[in-house]
Amino acid sequence: MIALSIRGDAMLSFMDWSIVAMGCASVLTGLGARWSARAEAQEREDRTARLHWSRLALLMGAVLILAKAPQLLDAPYLAVEIADAVDLGLSIAALAFALRGARYVRAGSRRGLSGPHGAGRD
Numbered sequence: 001m002i003a004l005s006i007r008g009d010a011m012l013s014f015m016d017w018s019i020v021a022m023g024c025a026s027v028l029t030g031l032g033a034r035w036s037a038r039a040e041a042q043e044r045e046d047r048t049a050r051l052h053w054s055r056l057a058l059l060m061g062a063v064l065i066l067a068k069a070p071q072l073l074d075a076p077y078l079a080v081e082i083a084d085a086v087d088l089g090l091s092i093a094a095l096a097f098a099l100r101g102a103r104y105v106r107a108g109s110r111r112g113l114s115g116p117h118g119a120g121r122d
Contacts, residue, residue, distance in 0.1 A: 016068050023064030030057030053101060059094035063087055 033054035066087040070080045 013072070016072055019064055019068045020072065023061045023068075026057050026061030026064060028061075030054045030059075030061060033057060056094060056097045056101065059090050059097060063090045063094060066090065 031054075037054060066083045070083040075083070
């Protein structure tokens with residue numbers, strides 16, 4: 001029974017660290033998407049490229065990291081509570097960005113365009 005408990009704790013710890021790793025991967029993906037969108041916008045004359053989805057990836061990565069990292073690093077109670085409060089704020093901001101981006105994409109599809117930036121105009 002004790003061996004099962006130790007193995008179970010190790011598995012939970014691995015799962016918690018995998019959530020932090022997914023958050024780091026999401027942040028890196030968001031940074032790469034922002035870099036790519038900015039490079040693409042500089043090549044075009046139209047510099048009004050929207051970066052909604054890269055912001056969403058950055059925010060969701062930060063949410064995943066802040067949700068688990070303080071507890072895994074045995075941070076003091078006050079630091080964990082502050083991280084939880086910031087995590088809640090980032091979650092609300094991510095929801096707002098997702099809704100705003102979805103509205104922007106839907107508005108582009110209503111006009112008969114193939115994407116949010118009007119790439120498919122004839």
